[in-house]
Amino acid sequence: MSFFAKDLNEKLVYVNQSLVDHFGLGDRENIINKSDYDLHPHYMAEKFERDDRSILKSKKPLNNLIEPFPDKFGVPQWYITNKAPIKAE
Numbered sequence: 001m002s003f004f005a006k007d008l009n010e011k012l013v014y015v016n017q018s019l020v021d022h023f024g025l026g027d028r029e030n031i032i033n034k035s036d037y038d039l040h041p042h043y044m045a046e047k048f049e050r051d052d053r054s055i056l057k058s059k060k061p062l063n064n065l066i067e068p069f070p071d072k073f074g075v076p077q078w079y080i081t082n083k084a085p086i087k088a089e
Contacts (some may be wrong), residue, residue: 005086010035010052024072040070055085 002019004012011033023039025031036045051062059086068076 006052008056010049020071031077041074044068044070044076055083059085061085 001016001018002022003014004019005014007013012031012035013033015028015031017028020026020028020031023031031039035085036048039045039086040048040063055062061082063082063084065081065083066078067081069079070076
């Protein structure tokens, strides 16, 4: 299972090792501060950005989304995802 968190500028601030391995990037340092536009095709990044905006506006999660997510070779694979707003104190 992969997990990540983004800041309000849509940059990754936390990722687990599973996500790092998924992208084939070796270390977390190779993915931190990257955006969806750095990691995905433009059309996917736009969709993820829309989801993020929706979550931040509504303050409600999006659960059980079935969406493509590229593997380490860039080939889209289908995944079930959950996205939720989190607030750091």
